Amino acid sequence: MSEVDAARAHGWVAHLREGGTTPWLAWSGGPSAPGAPTSRTLPGAQQLELLRRVNVASAGATTAVLADRVLAAPAAGRGKADLPLVGLDGGTGFGPRAVDPEHVGARELLRVASVLLADDLVSLGADPARSSWARPWRRRFRLVGDPVTATELREHLLALGRPEGGPRPFLVAVGAPLDELLARTWTQRCFETGTKPFADWLRFWRERDQLPARTDLLASVLRWNARRPFVRIVTDIDRLPRQLGVRHLPEVRVPGADQAELARRIASVVGLKVPAGERPGLMRTLQRRMPGSGAAPVVVPAREREWVAESAARMGRNIARAGYPVVGDLADLAPRAETPSPAVGDQQVLDLAIRMVADPSWRTRGVER
Template identity: 70%
Template sequence: MTGDSSASAAGWVEHLRQGGTTPWSAWPDRTAPAPGAAPLLPGAQQLELLRRINLARGSAAPDQGLADRVLATTAAGRGKADLPLLGLPTTGFGPAPVDPATVGAHELLRVASVLVADDLVALGADPAPARWARPWRRRFRLVGDPVLATGLREHLRGLGRPEGGPRPHVVALGAPLDELLARTWTQRCFEHGSKPWAEWLRFWRERDQLPARVDLADSVRRWHPRRPLVRVVTDHDRLPRELGVRSLPSSLARVPGADQAELARRVAAVVGLRVPTAERPSLMRTLQRRIPDSGVAPVGVPARERDWVASSAARMTRQLTRAGYPVVGDLADLAPRSAPAAVTGADDEQVLDLAIRMVVDPAWRTERQVRQ
């Protein structure tokens, strides 16, 4: 590294630390850096992420503490090592130099997800709502739709209605199979992580099997095969009666968007390295409640997988029909929806925008009134 290029690069890093947004390719300053500037340069991923964070902060005062965090954060997961800046001398070994502006969103997310995970660990888990259990109330066991079941368990526990107990009524939460698959993957992302959506779906299609929480017939058989104590519910408007409550919050059925699930998938992998295994579920559930809305639709099944989903739904419907379980609604509702999904995966740019929003805006970490 020559003296001039070293001074120019270090000056640009200091410019970013002070809240600057000038791209490296347009950096004109060739003067020496300010006293105390670090001679070792961060990778292009960290530098470009900091520049984008500065753009998101707008006219806000520089936050050098945040800047130093970004520049010191190591990228998580599989990907490229820290990339050197284009235009600086190299040793001929290691990754090729790049213009930070050309670094893809996937690489920037490897750094941004670590920042979000560290903020989540520092925040800690929200206290779980609970009241004194009322043993005279109807006992229940929820299987099926994992997003709805998770919200229901928490809501009912807050009413003194914990799941389980002697001879519980098994309530199988049904939905169109393409939606059940999407919700199952989404909930896995907010629990302990998962493969990317397309890979996860292909994994099950190649085996011609359904995940345990999606296969309603197998779930019911596992928990309670006796027909009088089972209800397969596809009409969710009638759920309160099956659970012995007057009403349920409409927010329980809210499904996180594709970008929220993908960010959670990445964050879960980092959180798993930061805290003991037993603490990760409560932290990820906290993230699920607090993650900002972005208006992006949940993931959907791509056209190439729809034939397999349709045949799997028909097979599951036949199994439930032969078993003779009581149905609240219509088993025909388990068939996938006919329209192809508009969103068949997460867009890395949208996920990165969400991650930067969470890094810049502390509201999700400080707001006490969180969603159910």
């Protein structure tokens, strides 16, 4: 690389570190161009383009500390190595092809952003669990079934002095249309330990003609070996408060598809940074604090509907044969006949990630309950 090219490239890096938003191919130098290089080697095009987009999102208010973190962040998972900038002399014909940073795909930028957000989450630590003085005279319960609903309500009841478990608890299995149960099971796994992409995860279970443990309501009941009088399978969510011995329950917010996908990527990085037992608590903290974008929750694609419908009918027959009390109608387990919403793409997930990198308020604000 010639001295002129090196000065131009390092000048652009300095421009980005100062909050600049000029794309690489539009960069013609400027007062900072001939300045001293920030390092002996240039950051990769992924890091440089992510910093430029973070600058755009923060209106140029990116701090030097954040800029240095972005430029030094590695890319997580499988993918391309750090990519060189196009338009610089000195290429050898070996190694990755030089690129225009503006044309680096959203998936490559997400590999860098997920590392930054995982570091933020580990530094933040897990939120402490809210609890109150236990009311031993209240009905004891254990929640299984719909993982998103069970997780949210379990924590809500603990804050009211209603811990899960105890002697002879009522086992309450929370049901829903099976397509929603599948989508929520995958979503909650994204916010716990991470998992495969949704399409791959569904295919895994369809090829085995099985349901995940927390989706199969009968299997969830049998796992606890509860007696029939102490079991309730609830398919009518409006009647759930009475089964738990309360008057009202909060509305459960299901994370959007972009939130779940970003959490899935962050979980894989967090798993490399902390012991396995600490990851679920950190990811649950992320679930509470992650800002929303208005995206709809993930939806089972149409090509899987036939398998889902057959599985729902089979689960309903097995529950009826087992004779457990049902609050609602087993027909409500059938998938809803809805037009699937458009799939969330990598760009929407990247937009959310950039928003979180540029605006650290999600780490400092109080948690909404």
